[in-house]
Amino acid sequence: MRYRIGIDVGGTNTDAVIVDESLQVIATAKTPTTPDVMEGIRKAIRLVCHQSRISPEQITTAMLGTTHCTNAIVERSGRLLKTGVIRIGKPAAMSIPPLTDWAQDLADTINGGVYTVTGGHEYDGREIFPLNEDELRAALNELRGKVQALAIVSVFSPVNPAHEKRAAQIAAELMPGIRVTMSHELASIGLLERENAAILNAALYGVAESIARGFQEALLQAGVKRADMYLCQNDGTLMSLDYALRYPILTIACGPTNSIRGASYLSGSENAIVLDIGGTTSDIGVVRQGFPRESSAAVNIGGVRTGFRMPDIVSIGLGGGTIIRTEGGQIRIGPDSVGYRLREKALVFGGDTLTATDIAVRLGLADIGDPAKVEHVDLACARRAHEIMMDMIQEGIDRMKLSKDPLPLIVVGGGSVLIRDQEDGLEGVSEVVRPPHFPVVNAVGAAVAQASGQVDEIYSLQIMDRDQAVEQAKSLAIKRAVLAGADPASTGIVEVDVIPLAYLGNAIRVRVKATGSLA
Amino acid sequence: MIMLDEQAIEDIAIGAALLGSGGGGDPYVGKLMALASIRECGPVPLIRAEEVPDEALVVPSAMMGAPLVLIEKLPNGQEFERAFRALGKYMGQEVYATMPLEAGGINSMVPIAVAARLGLPLIDSDGMGRAFPELQMVTFHLHGISAAPMAMADEKGNHVLMDAISNHWAENIARSVTVTMGAGAMIGLYAMTGAQLKQAGIHGIMSFSRKIGEIIRESRKTETSPTRKIAEFTGGYLLFQGKITDVARGMEGGFNRGVVRLEGIGNGKGSSLEVEFQNENLLARIDGEIAASTPDLICLLDLETAEPFTTESLRYGRRAELLVLPCHEMWRTEQGLKVVGPRYFGYDCDYVPIEELAKRRGR
Numbered sequence: 001m002r003y004r005i006g007i008d009v010g011g012t013n014t015d016a017v018i019v020d021e022s023l024q025v026i027a028t029a030k031t032p033t034t035p036d037v038m039e040g041i042r043k044a045i046r047l048v049c050h051q052s053r054i055s056p057e058q059i060t061t062a063m064l065g066t067t068h069c070t071n072a073i074v075e076r077s078g079r080l081l082k083t084g085v086i087r088i089g090k091p092a093a094m095s096i097p098p099l100t101d102w103a104q105d106l107a108d109t110i111n112g113g114v115y116t117v118t119g120g121h122e123y124d125g126r127e128i129f130p131l132n133e134d135e136l137r138a139a140l141n142e143l144r145g146k147v148q149a150l151a152i153v154s155v156f157s158p159v160n161p162a163h164e165k166r167a168a169q170i171a172a173e174l175m176p177g178i179r180v181t182m183s184h185e186l187a188s189i190g191l192l193e194r195e196n197a198a199i200l201n202a203a204l205y206g207v208a209e210s211i212a213r214g215f216q217e218a219l220l221q222a223g224v225k226r227a228d229m230y231l232c233q234n235d236g237t238l239m240s241l242d243y244a245l246r247y248p249i250l251t252i253a254c255g256p257t258n259s260i261r262g263a264s265y266l267s268g269s270e271n272a273i274v275l276d277i278g279g280t281t282s283d284i285g286v287v288r289q290g291f292p293r294e295s296s297a298a299v300n301i302g303g304v305r306t307g308f309r310m311p312d313i314v315s316i317g318l319g320g321g322t323i324i325r326t327e328g329g330q331i332r333i334g335p336d337s338v339g340y341r342l343r344e345k346a347l348v349f350g351g352d353t354l355t356a357t358d359i360a361v362r363l364g365l366a367d368i369g370d371p372a373k374v375e376h377v378d379l380a381c382a383r384r385a386h387e388i389m390m391d392m393i394q395e396g397i398d399r400m401k402l403s404k405d406p407l408p409l410i411v412v413g414g415g416s417v418l419i420r421d422q423e424d425g426l427e428g429v430s431e432v433v434r435p436p437h438f439p440v441v442n443a444v445g446a447a448v449a450q451a452s453g454q455v456d457e458i459y460s461l462q463i464m465d466r467d468q469a470v471e472q473a474k475s476l477a478i479k480r481a482v483l484a485g486a487d488p489a490s491t492g493i494v495e496v497d498v499i500p501l502a503y504l505g506n507a508i509r510v511r512v513k514a515t516g517s518l519a
Numbered sequence: 520m521i522m523l524d525e526q527a528i529e530d531i532a533i534g535a536a537l538l539g540s541g542g543g544g545d546p547y548v549g550k551l552m553a554l555a556s557i558r559e560c561g562p563v564p565l566i567r568a569e570e571v572p573d574e575a576l577v578v579p580s581a582m583m584g585a586p587l588v589l590i591e592k593l594p595n596g597q598e599f600e601r602a603f604r605a606l607g608k609y610m611g612q613e614v615y616a617t618m619p620l621e622a623g624g625i626n627s628m629v630p631i632a633v634a635a636r637l638g639l640p641l642i643d644s645d646g647m648g649r650a651f652p653e654l655q656m657v658t659f660h661l662h663g664i665s666a667a668p669m670a671m672a673d674e675k676g677n678h679v680l681m682d683a684i685s686n687h688w689a690e691n692i693a694r695s696v697t698v699t700m701g702a703g704a705m706i707g708l709y710a711m712t713g714a715q716l717k718q719a720g721i722h723g724i725m726s727f728s729r730k731i732g733e734i735i736r737e738s739r740k741t742e743t744s745p746t747r748k749i750a751e752f753t754g755g756y757l758l759f760q761g762k763i764t765d766v767a768r769g770m771e772g773g774f775n776r777g778v779v780r781l782e783g784i785g786n787g788k789g790s791s792l793e794v795e796f797q798n799e800n801l802l803a804r805i806d807g808e809i810a811a812s813t814p815d816l817i818c819l820l821d822l823e824t825a826e827p828f829t830t831e832s833l834r835y836g837r838r839a840e841l842l843v844l845p846c847h848e849m850w851r852t853e854q855g856l857k858v859v860g861p862r863y864f865g866y867d868c869d870y871v872p873i874e875e876l877a878k879r880r881g882r
Contacts, residue, residue: 092674095596095632096551122701123588128675155592191591192548286836293836305547312836398784399822399838402764458587500769509587 002060003052005224006447007044008232008258008440009033009066014040015443016048018059023265023448027052028440037068038214045222056223061518064215065232065254065446072207073200073302076105079210080203081179082112084147086139086171087195088163089120089155092128098153098195103303110203112147115139119163120155123507124460128155131163133170140174149179149202153195157184159458179205186247188456189509193298193307200304201249208248212241230485230518234299234308236261236291236445237452237515240485249308252301255442256311260285260292262445263410266435272408273397273429277415279321280337284396285313287410289494316396320415321346322356324385331385333392347373356418359385366417389418394426406430412438452515453480461506469510470498477514486516520570522562523631523641528553533735534728535627537749537827537842540816542799543624543650544586545829548593553628556596556635563634566616568644568722571713575615578606578710579646580633581626583654583671583693584703586831589625595674598705599633602670605680606707609668618642618716620657620709622724623650623799624829629705644720646709648847649816652798654693655686656859658849659709662719669693669708673700721847727753735825745825746840755844756877758803758810759792760785760822762838779819779833781841792841794819796830801864803841810880811843812866814850814859815873818842843873 003026007016010033018027029047034040041064049056072079085098098114099107117139118132143150150171154163161184168180183198211231219227231244232254239250263274264287276283286293292311299308317335321342325332338345338353345351347358348369354377360366362374362382401407409429411419421432437444455477459469478491497511523531532550535543557563571577580599582589607613617637619630622645634641646657654666666689672678679696683689689708697704711719731749738745750757761781768777776797783790792810795802800817803810811817819828822838849855851872857863860870 089592091595091597091676093593093595094674095594096548096555100551100555120592122592123585126701128592128701189587189591191593192551294834295837314838395785398788399762400836402762402782402836500775 001058003054003058004061004063004447005045005048005059005227006443006445007041007062007064008255008442008446009037009041009068010255010442011067014044015440016044017437017440017443017447018048018052018054019444019447025437025444026054028437028443030440037066037071038218041215042218042221045218045224049222049224057225059224059227061230062215062219062224062227063230063232063238063446063449064211065258065442066211066251067255068207068211069204069248069251070253070301072204073106073304076109077207079206080109081148081206082146083110083149083151083199083202084112084143085114085195085199086117086136086150086152086167087115088117088131088153088167089128090116090118092120092155093191096192098199101192101305106302106304110199113143115143117167121157121160121163123156123159123458125160131166136167136170137174140171144175149181149205151181151183151195151198151202153183153191153198155191157182158188158456186249187307189458190307193305196304197249197306197308200301200306201247204248205245208245212245232258232446232449234310235452236449238449238485238518243484252308253299253310256285256313257292258442258445258449260287260311260445261290261449262441262443263287263412263435263438264290265448266437266441266444267408267410267433269408269410269433272410272433273400274410274412275393275419277411277413277418278319279342279414280319280339281315282318282393282396282413282415283313283315284400285311286400291494312400314396314399316392318356318389318392320355320357320418324354324356324359326381331381331388333385333388356389356415360417365420368417390426393419397426397428401428404428408433410435412441450515450517451481451484451486452513453477453482453484453486454511454513455480456509456511458507458509461508466498466508469508470496470512473510473512474514477512481514481516485518487519488516491516520564520566520640523557523565524562525554525557527729528557528628528631530729530732530736531725532628532732533826534731535623536829537731537818537820538627538648538728538816539623539650539827539829540800540818541796541828541830542652543621543626543829544589545832546625546628548590549625549628552594552596553631553635556632560635560638563631564640565643565725566640568642568717568720571616571642571716573712573714575713576607576610576612576710577616577618577642577713577716578603578614578707579620580617580630580705580707581620582629582703583697583706588702592674592701592703594705596632596636598672598674599637599707601676601678602672602705602707603637605678606668606670606710609680610710614639615713616640616642619645619725621645621647621650622721622728623647626650627725627728641725642716643725644716644722645724646720648721648724649814650799651859654690654708657709658721658847659711659719660686660858661849661852661854662715664709664711664715664719666690666708668710669706671696671700671704671706673704721849738825744823746820746842749825750842753844755842756873757840757842759783759790759805759841760787761792763833763835766833766835775830777830781839784838794841795866797864798830800830802861802866803843809868809871810876811873812861812868812870813864814846814855814870816844816846818844845873
């Protein structure tokens with residue numbers, strides 16, 4: 001038997017799970033996230049291996065979803081590399097220099113010198129001007145010895161990456177061993193967002209190496225000697241360690257995605273609403289074909305705008321610790337909560353505050369604390385309070401749900417006792433599903449993740465028709481998924497988006513995503 | 520006269536995204552251009568139309584091109600110096616001030632950058648009071664002012680000075696020049712005198728969008744949705760709350776044309792909204808009945824934050840509120856509706872002002 005271990009580092013807890021070949025969860029562990037993130041990871045791996053009673057040598061795959069990179073950026077960590085920025089496209093784009101919209105302290109931490117070089121392309125792949133190699137060499141010579149990494153960005157490189165590639169080649173000659181990010185490998189059209197992502201990615205190479213090293217050591221210490229290692233990406237799929245070392249920025253914000261995917265997997269519902277009821281708020285997301293529906297808002301990382309996307313989630317002010325007030329016959333739910341102090345403040349724990357959890361206990365929905373301590377709560381009043389809570393959840397579900405067809409509601413989180421299985425009459429909900437192991441749902445999301453490949457490119461319809469362009473994008477996405485570790489036989493296309501471009505009647509933008517099980 | 524500083528630019532950008540009524544592009548890039556320009560050249564004086572001498576030469580400035588190109592191949596910043604110099608020479612008079620052609624989207628920001636770099640004052644007026652997709656769709660056109668002679672410049676250093684027999688011809692020629700320049704160009708057009716501007720412009724529009732932006736910014740601190748406040752301030756109508764269930768797009772005549780469908784939530788539950796767009800939102804139907812039409816401003820705002828959606832940022836699943844603002848009176852004339860009314864855009868219906876439609880719905 002071969003096993004997989006999945007680890008998720010969250011803001012509060014680090015979780016780990018072990019799953020078997022058929023992806024059944026056989027052991028789980030939870031431990032507080034430590035200031036030195038690796039320490040928590042080591043502990044979680046040790047705990048879960050111990051609990052599983054399997055031989056660590058049988059673990060052949062290990063996947064990690066971690067906040068290392070986000071933290072490094074948010075904290076302006078000294079581990080971020082000094083990065084040189086080469087923007088190719090002059091005379092275009094001079095009106096907004098690189099790093100214009102960055103927080104000054106983050107720019108100061110990362111910026112090792114910004115240079116603009118003549119070159120770049122038009123939307124149809126024509127050159128604006130040929131790449132001026134003399135300017136480029138002069139810039140690189142000035143950067144030599146001052147920076148540890150380079151971000152190379154060229155105008156319309158997603159359409160024609162030739163100048164970025166040539167510049168990377170020259171950089172390798174002039175600055176042997178320098179680590180280089182080419183923007184076209186990370187993101188699509190949108191110069192500033194792509195440039196920001198490339199700069200952050202280059203600055204994160206050092207952090208990525210320490211994750212890789214730390215992860216490997218943590219596994220070895222637990223006796224896991226021969227596992228293939230993967231990191232989770234923000235889209236819910238995996239990158240091999242080699243790949244992650246080149247594109248560390250793609251690990252940003254994988255937590256919420258892992259949570260939704262884990263819930264979907266554990267409940268066996270590829271299409272569902274996911275309700276995560278915490279202590280203070282509830283998050284509602286939607287899973288479609290096993291992946292979270294994405295928000296249209298661009299992701300800000302530590303005050304830097306990038307083109308990456310996050311799951312679409314609405315938060316409502318209702319959790320297990322939400323404070324319930326009755327004033328003059330009126331019942332008010334929250335919005336404040338006793339939060340993490342539930343175990344001292346709630347009535348059932350001998351506290352003095354009526355909370356949503358107390359209501360659930362009074363109505364017999366949950367067996368928590370001492371039920372005798374809520375017997376004095378008026379039953380009609382408790383019922384009314386519960387009705388109002390269900391109205392809040394119903395409204396949240398309505399906001400997220402797109403079709404009238406009922407969907408399963410997957411309920412996870414510490415506050416999930418608030419929801420009854422059947423009789424709450426939530427509209428648009430076919431059934432309430434409570435998956436097992438929900439406290440470690442993020443780690444499950446990591447353990448069951450697949451490899452993926454994406455394409456987001458502009459195709460000129462002068463040289464091919466629309467169908468040919470889409471086919472070309474599909475096969476490129478599959479190729480990239482296989483490169484990321486997918487078994488070629490298991491790959492499939494999960495998303496196709498074709499956008500015609502205004503003004504350019506003869507061009508389309510094609511976005512395709514392919515996924516596949518790990519080989 | 521007041522000076523536009525960084526905060527003013529941030530606020531105008533948000534307000535302008537709303538007045539773009541779905542079109543005009545994301546003002547983000549324009550905003551950064553404007554910010555970078557005033558950091559380099561100092562704040563820009565904003566003057567009222569009546570402060571402009573009658574005989575002075577005024578030239579509106581704008582970017583023209585595919586929104587996707589404008590966010591990738593950003594301008595150089597010096598294009599306008601060449602374009603304005605060429606135009607001034609041709610007109611035999613130096614340019615006194617610039618102003619926006621449209622108040623919506625990215626082009627509300629470009630003139631701020633131009634004014635900063637060229638050291639010109641910016642006039643608190645525009646020619647649309649919103650955003651529209653074609654060059655002749657300005658109130659200047661209604662007053663017989665000619666778009667040509669028109670200056671166009673690209674980042675490479677090319678510029679074109681073009682004269683045309685009509686504003687429609689100017690639009691057509693400008694489009695093909697734009698595509699040749701790489702689907703993005705800087706333009707100066709509708710050169711006019713101060714006297715003409717006073718008669719033909721929509722005045723106070725920059726201050727108007729700045730105030731809308733202020734309302735949205737203030738609401739972020741309190742985390743309350745400001746849509747009601749915006750409606751009160753603008754005299755607009757909040758007609759529908761819903762979530763986007765479908766976005767269909769296609770291309771027609773070089774425009775990003777499509778329809779977005781929303782299903783009602785909250786008090787709109789059970790109803791549906793359909794908004795047809797052609798770069799801008801042009802026609803809204805609630806349960807099959809026309810609820811608003813161009814030239815009134817049909818704006819879809821994020822339900823939680825009131826951040827305006829552009830037609831390109833519309834996505835399945837987003838929650839939005841429909842706000843309709845009455846357009847400027849000049850658009851409601853027979854001549855105005857010929858240029859920007861529903862029939863011009865191919866919809867088989869007559870324009871009914873939002874005030875009237877809202878009254879009918881209220882009954």
